[in-house]
Amino acid sequence: MEETTHTRKIGKQRMKKKTNPTPYLALELIVQILLRLPVKSLIRFECVCKPWFFLISNDPHFANSHFQITASTHTRKIVFISPSLSDTLSFDFEVSIQNNTVIERSNPNFINPLSGRLLEIVRSCRGFIFLYHNSSFHLWNPSTRVHKQIPLSPIELNGDDVDAFDYCYLYGFGYDQLRDDYLVVSVSYYPTLLHCYSRFEFFSLRDNTWKQLEDTRFPYMNDSDDPKVGSLFNGAIHWLAFHYNLLKNVILAFDLTERKLLEMPFLDAFGHEIENCDLWVFGEFLSLWAMDYGNRRVEIWVMKEYKVHSSWTKALVLPIDGTPSRYFKPICSTKSGDIVATNGKNGLLKYNDEGQLLEHESYWYDQLETGFQVTMYTESLLSLPDGNVQA
Numbered sequence: 001m002e003e004t005t006h007t008r009k010i011g012k013q014r015m016k017k018k019t020n021p022t023p024y025l026a027l028e029l030i031v032q033i034l035l036r037l038p039v040k041s042l043i044r045f046e047c048v049c050k051p052w053f054f055l056i057s058n059d060p061h062f063a064n065s066h067f068q069i070t071a072s073t074h075t076r077k078i079v080f081i082s083p084s085l086s087d088t089l090s091f092d093f094e095v096s097i098q099n100n101t102v103i104e105r106s107n108p109n110f111i112n113p114l115s116g117r118l119l120e121i122v123r124s125c126r127g128f129i130f131l132y133h134n135s136s137f138h139l140w141n142p143s144t145r146v147h148k149q150i151p152l153s154p155i156e157l158n159g160d161d162v163d164a165f166d167y168c169y170l171y172g173f174g175y176d177q178l179r180d181d182y183l184v185v186s187v188s189y190y191p192t193l194l195h196c197y198s199r200f201e202f203f204s205l206r207d208n209t210w211k212q213l214e215d216t217r218f219p220y221m222n223d224s225d226d227p228k229v230g231s232l233f234n235g236a237i238h239w240l241a242f243h244y245n246l247l248k249n250v251i252l253a254f255d256l257t258e259r260k261l262l263e264m265p266f267l268d269a270f271g272h273e274i275e276n277c278d279l280w281v282f283g284e285f286l287s288l289w290a291m292d293y294g295n296r297r298v299e300i301w302v303m304k305e306y307k308v309h310s311s312w313t314k315a316l317v318l319p320i321d322g323t324p325s326r327y328f329k330p331i332c333s334t335k336s337g338d339i340v341a342t343n344g345k346n347g348l349l350k351y352n353d354e355g356q357l358l359e360h361e362s363y364w365y366d367q368l369e370t371g372f373q374v375t376m377y378t379e380s381l382l383s384l385p386d387g388n389v390q391a
Contacts, residue, residue: 031055035066038074039143039379042066056381063381067126071378078331078340078348079129079142080363081119081373089363090142093332093340093348093376096359121229122373123173127380130173130184132227137184137203139173143379150184153201153210170222172230172237176256181206181385183256185230185237189221200261202254206385218261219245220252223274230254231279233286234306238279240266240288249274265309267301280330282315283337289330296321298328300339322357323349332376342374 034042034055046053055062080089090104121132131138137150172185184203198218203210220241222228230237241252243263251264267288276291285302292299298318304311318339320328327344334340337353347362 027051031062035062035069036073039066039070039381042381043144060383063383067378067380067382070380074379076332076376076378078374078376079122079124080348081122081131088142090377094334094336119373120227121171122375123171123229123232124375124377125173125175125182125232127378127382128173128182128384129375129377130171130229132171132229139182139184139205139384141380141382142377144381146383148205148384150203151210153186153203155199155201169227170220170230170239170241170252171227172232172239172254174232174235174237174256176259177235178257179206183259185254187218187220187222187239187252200254202259213259213261219243220250223249228278231281231286233281236262238286240274240277240279242274251279264307267312272299278329281332282330282339283333287315287330288312289328291328293326296326300330316351316353316355318351318355319357323360331374342372346372348374 034045034052037045042056046056075092075094077090078093082088119131119133121130123130127143128139128141131140136152139148139150140146170185170187172187173183174185175182182205184205186201186203187198189198198220200213200218201210221244223240223242228239230239232238235257236253236255239252241250242248243250249266249270251266253262253264254260255262270290272290272292276293277288280287280289282300282302285304286306287303288301290299290301296319298320299314300316300318301312302315304313316339318328320326323343328341328349329344330339330341331348332340338358339351339353341349341351343349343360345362347360349357350359352358
């Protein structure tokens, strides 16, 4: 009798164990966990199940939410691209540039490195890197390998007025948040005996077409012989440009939402050659860097209040005596206020907010190869509004 009772107790315990529910996480909780993972992990997790695959690869709301969280909490990356596009390196720039152990290689294999043409400009926005190579525009997401080539404008394609235009361009790439659209901007100019007029065009990825501003007789030109890409700040693309009619330098801005140009005056009594200066974004400010070769230093100016000309302030002076190339071009600033810059060849520099050189590191063994392009980007799962081509 006792054995029978004992046997029944064991049977009931086994039944209880069998009926215990499987551990379960609500879908909402799973989504919140996935939103906080890096892109590389999410791409691996696409094969877990069909709902995860759809969420990670096809849900625009998830991709946008993931980007917002990544941009505010995760470390941004620097991408270092060789001039022939035969190789790229990317790594976190918040850590040491000399002892960075997490270096990733990713080749943009949609471009033929044997074409004989070098990479001319590069910039990033929302995880997409904007490239200009062999007279073609490309958008590339190195995290997802998504790529799109931008078609030539109808004017260039048809060859209209080609001989009249000087191909020293101002370029730009940015995001129109109101329309959820990406714009590629091109400003070219043609001189006459008495005037110099600009042609301003932009390509809308959502509309998949080039558009030209109605008033094409803008008196602006590039102050350099090389193509120049604008700095994205406060929903607008900014360039240093030369106002031909007034014979003075100005800051030219294109509002991506309003889709119109505006002009801001340049610094008064600025004692540096304009070809040794350019705009960039320093922390929360539109900024200007200026090479002072005579005194072997770089000056960093910031606009404390946007569009307020009197708010320009000299923020930092950085010596370049300790740099082998005697060159400096800032890329970005870290969360602690350090400035990361390129040395103009194949390496990076890092200064602290007091102007002290902290680190200098080269990334290619061929010290003679020049023309490397460097930019900062944030990893993203975002797609482009007009479809994508997988590289």
